[in-house]
Amino acid sequence: MKLIDTKLDGVKIIEPKVFKDNRGFFMESFNFKKFEELRLKFDFIQDNHSLSVDKDVIRGLHYQLNPNAQTKLVRVITGSIYDVAVDIRQGSPTFGQWMGVKLSEDNHRMLVVPKGFAHGFCTLQENTHVQYKVDDYYSAENDKGILWNDPALAIDWPTSNPILSEKDAKQPLLNDAEINFLYQTKEGVDHGVL
Numbered sequence: 001m002k003l004i005d006t007k008l009d010g011v012k013i014i015e016p017k018v019f020k021d022n023r024g025f026f027m028e029s030f031n032f033k034k035f036e037e038l039r040l041k042f043d044f045i046q047d048n049h050s051l052s053v054d055k056d057v058i059r060g061l062h063y064q065l066n067p068n069a070q071t072k073l074v075r076v077i078t079g080s081i082y083d084v085a086v087d088i089r090q091g092s093p094t095f096g097q098w099m100g101v102k103l104s105e106d107n108h109r110m111l112v113v114p115k116g117f118a119h120g121f122c123t124l125q126e127n128t129h130v131q132y133k134v135d136d137y138y139s140a141e142n143d144k145g146i147l148w149n150d151p152a153l154a155i156d157w158p159t160s161n162p163i164l165s166e167k168d169a170k171q172p173l174l175n176d177a178e179i180n181f182l183y184q185t186k187e188g189v190d191h192g193v194l
């Protein structure tokens with residue numbers, strides 16, 4: 001398993017070890033101990049799975065406020081996505097900055113999205129199944145969002161005409177969004193990281 005740092009502190013790309021043979025492949029998509037050895041200590045308590053039937057579906061940008069902030073471990077089962085994380089930790093040197101990575105059924109890559117980041121993705125293929133683990137339960141009350149094409153973020157999405165949910169079509173701009181994440185130095189910055 002390979003861990004790749006990104007320009008955003010705490011956002012990490014994971015490349016699992018994939019065992020291929022004549023039947024197909026096998027991989028461990030999560031192993032508490034092996035993740036812990038890479039200083040990623042996660043207490044996941046919920047698994048989510050979404051299907052987007054069309055290409056150019058954008059879901060996001062989403063986050064849950066404290067005390068229900070979530071770390072997410074995102075992967076694609078079928079299809080592919082452009083997966084995006086945006087730093088919304090007040091006081092962070094990279095506040096408002098985003099990163100994106102392609103996750104696909106072929107590259108098996110996973111993305112760690114820590115607490116204090118908004119998350120969203122755009123499907124690159126039809127019938128894309130995305131699965132992700134989270135370390136806090138869903139809270140309708142604390143479920144929040146930011147508009148996908150907020151000019152202040154200037155995310156380079158693969159489409160300019162996405163299919164959105166009603167909710168996501170009218171999310172607020174970052175400037176108007178409710179956020180309650182404080183940037184802390186090393187020990188506290190990546191909740192879930194030892």
Ligand SMILES: Cc1cn([C@H]2C[C@H](O)[C@@H](COP(=O)(O)OP(=O)(O)O[C@H]3O[C@@H](C)C(=O)[C@@H](O)[C@H]3O)O2)c(=O)[nH]c1=O
Binds near residue numbers: 062063072119165
């Ligand atoms: C996220 C979530 C939604 N729901 C319900 C609420 C709603 O009626 C229905 C669909 O929810 P949404 O439209 O918010 O689904 P979706 O747009 O797929 O939301 C997801 O987007 C990605 C980008 C994320 O990062 C996730 O955390 C989550 O916010 O499912 C749950 O019951 N539990 C959950 O954990």
